[in-house]
Amino acid sequence: xxxxxxxxxxxxxxxxxxxxxxxxxxxxxxxxxxxxxxxxxxxxxxxxxxxxxxxxxxxxxxxxxxxxxxxxxxxxxxxxxxxxxxxxxxxxxxxxxxxxxxxxxxxxxxxxxxxxxxxxxxxxxxxxxxxxxxxxxxxxxxxxxxxxxxxxxxxxxxxxxxxxxxxxxxxxxxxxxxxxxxxxxxxxxxxxxxxxxxxxxxxxxxxxxxxxxxxxxxxxxxxxxx
Numbered sequence: 218x219x220x221x222x223x224x225x226x227x228x229x230x231x232x233x234x235x236x237x238x239x240x241x242x243x244x245x246x247x248x249x250x251x252x253x254x255x256x257x258x259x260x261x262x263x264x265x266x267x268x269x270x271x272x273x274x275x276x277x278x279x280x281x282x283x284x285x286x287x288x289x290x291x292x293x294x295x296x297x298x299x300x301x302x303x304x305x306x307x308x309x310x311x312x313x314x315x316x317x318x319x320x321x322x323x324x325x326x327x328x329x330x331x332x333x334x335x336x337x338x339x340x341x342x343x344x345x346x347x348x349x350x351x352x353x354x355x356x357x358x359x360x361x362x363x364x365x366x367x368x369x370x371x372x373x374x375x376x377x378x379x380x381x382x383x384x385x386x387x388x389x390x391x392x393x394x395x396x397x398x399x400x401x402x403x404x405x406x407x408x409x410x411x412x413x414x415x416x417x418x419x420x421x422x423x424x425x426x427x428x429x430x431x432x433x434x435x436x437x438x439x440x441x442x443x
Contacts, residue, residue: 232347235315239322239350243333248279249436250333252351254373256366257339259359260383262290263416264425265336266297271426273298276331276433281305281321283313283338290336301325312343315350331433341370353378360384360391364398367405374405379412381425386415 243250253261262282269278279301282291291304303321305313318335327333335351337344345354356377358366361384367374374380380402382395395413402409412428414421 232315235319236348236350246327247437248330248333249432250351252335252349252354254337254344255357256341259357260416261336261357267416269297269299277329278332279325279330280334282336311340313337314347318349341373345373345376355379357381360388360393364393367402371405374402380409381412385413386418
């Protein structure tokens with residue numbers, strides 16, 4: 218058991234070193250970075266498609282799209298108007314790590330980006346342990362899942378800064394309580410920022426877009442004042 222723990226610590230230590238290097242590269246270019254995490258089918262790619270389509274005239278967004286076996290998500294993002302999209306196919310791994318991201322990052326011209334987004338593999342367990350050089354994790358759940366998700370996967374919600382509740386247009390069809398999921402999430406992490414939205418109807422998306430634009434503006438303003 219001690220050997221297994223030792224190896225795991227070594228892997229995470231090496232990952233953290235690479236993550237620090239990635240963060241330094243992004244900081245040098247004044248680019249905020251988000252790590253999107255969720256269960257499969259919660260709507261990460263749909264939200265990113267909408268985001269690219271809505272903000273392409275105002276922000277240049279680079280993305281890494283992680284998947285276990287295909288480049289389908291990356292192709293969807295490219296079709297949505299993404300010009301700086303790179304796929305990462307893990308070949309079976311249930312999460313992205315900093316080494317994977319560091320290999321594709323040189324293929325993206327960071328000098329042209331306003332925002333960098335990592336779409337992680339659909340999983341609420343493994344990705345919580347891996348720093349990818351992001352400024353914050355964004356955890357996305359949908360109303361088609363249980364409102365006890367934060368309690369079942371506390372590590373992910375504890376390490377996230379933002380929680381998106383998607384597919385709210387289906388609330389009446391699901392046994393999902395909005396107040397309960399918020400309460401459960403805040404029980405794990407009292408500092409979470411919430412967004413409620415529907416990618417299908419567009420409800421709540423403008424608030425999300427405004428927040429992203431303010432995030433980019435704040436990052437640039439911070440560097441101007443340093």
